[in-house]
Amino acid sequence: MRGISSARRPHLFSIIQAAGWPIWPLVACSILALALVIERFVSLKTIKIAPPQLLDEVLTITRTVVPTPDVVNQLAQNSALGEVLASGLRALNSHPRCSEDELRSTMESTGRLVAHRLEKYLNALATIASAAPLMGLFGTVVGMIEIFGSQSTPGGATGGNPAQLAHGISIALYNTAFGLIVAIPSLIFWRYFRARVDEYLLTLELASERLARHLNTLRKP
Numbered sequence: 001m002r003g004i005s006s007a008r009r010p011h012l013f014s015i016i017q018a019a020g021w022p023i024w025p026l027v028a029c030s031i032l033a034l035a036l037v038i039e040r041f042v043s044l045k046t047i048k049i050a051p052p053q054l055l056d057e058v059l060t061i062t063r064t065v066v067p068t069p070d071v072v073n074q075l076a077q078n079s080a081l082g083e084v085l086a087s088g089l090r091a092l093n094s095h096p097r098c099s100e101d102e103l104r105s106t107m108e109s110t111g112r113l114v115a116h117r118l119e120k121y122l123n124a125l126a127t128i129a130s131a132a133p134l135m136g137l138f139g140t141v142v143g144m145i146e147i148f149g150s151q152s153t154p155g156g157a158t159g160g161n162p163a164q165l166a167h168g169i170s171i172a173l174y175n176t177a178f179g180l181i182v183a184i185p186s187l188i189f190w191r192y193f194r195a196r197v198d199e200y201l202l203t204l205e206l207a208s209e210r211l212a213r214h215l216n217t218l219r220k221p
Contacts, residue, residue: 022135022138022171023139023174023178026132026135026136026139026175026178026179026182029128029131029132029135029182030178030181030182032124032128033125033128033129033182033189036121036124036128037125037185037189039121040121040193044193044196044200048079049079049081049118049200049203050080050081050200050203050204050207051078051079051081051082054078054079054081054082055081055207055210055211058075058085058211059210059214062089062211062214062215066092066093066096067089069093072089072093073086075089080117080200080204081204081207083110083114084107084110084111084114084207084208085107085207085208085211087106087107087110088103088107088208088211088212088215090106091103091106092215100212100213100215100216103211103212103215103216104208104209104212107208107211107212108208111201111204111205114204115197115201115204118197118200118201119197122190122193122194122197125186125189125190125193128186129183129186129187129190130183132179132180132182132183132186133179133183134179135175135179136175136176136177136178136179136180136182136183137175137179138175139172139174139175139176140171140172140173140176142171143168143169143170143172144168144172146168146171146172147168147172148168
């Protein structure tokens with residue numbers, strides 16, 4: 001196994017070498033994209049954003065009394081949904097006579113902050129997905145320049161330098177392929193995380209609406 005892995009490393013490195021210097025920005029983008037994907041997978045877990053039973057537990061607790069500030073603080077630290085719901089309960093603790101519209105406005109403001117957090121790094125991932133093919137195209141252009149340069153000699157005679165021609169073709173093809181290899185997964189994961197964030201935001205919005213109606217109903221004589 002050690003012999004096989006050591007045989008593969010020079011092969012991969014030789015491909016990067018054959019692709020020339022334009023491939024290094026693409027390598028950096030691929031590493032950054034992988035890091036962003038891993039980070040988003042960890043940060044966008046359901047248990048951290050919208051635990052399934054949390055809203056029902058809050059509704060059950062608030063049927064009899066508004067939770068104390070300590071309980072509200074624990075709720076805010078539970079998850080993103082808990083943070084949004086806690087902001088409404090804090091507003092009610094601070095101003096017991098606040099209207100339903102004021103409760104909704106408070107939770108909406110907190111929801112916007114949470115939405116900004118959930119969308120973190122998505123723009124960077126989308127930028128990589130858009131820029132990687134252009135970087136590959138740039139490498140292709142560099143390779144074409146190498147190819148055209150190999151077709152002429154310093155004296156002006158048309159000849160051909162086979163080694164330089166092969167190097168130019170390698171640069172063109174490897175950069176084009178690597179640009180697509182980086183861009184396609186980045187685009188797929190960006191769309192996946194974008195849909196996941198939108199789903200979470202809808203869940204937070206519906207939960208805050210339900211809590212606002214619940215609290216307003218309890219205060220009616």
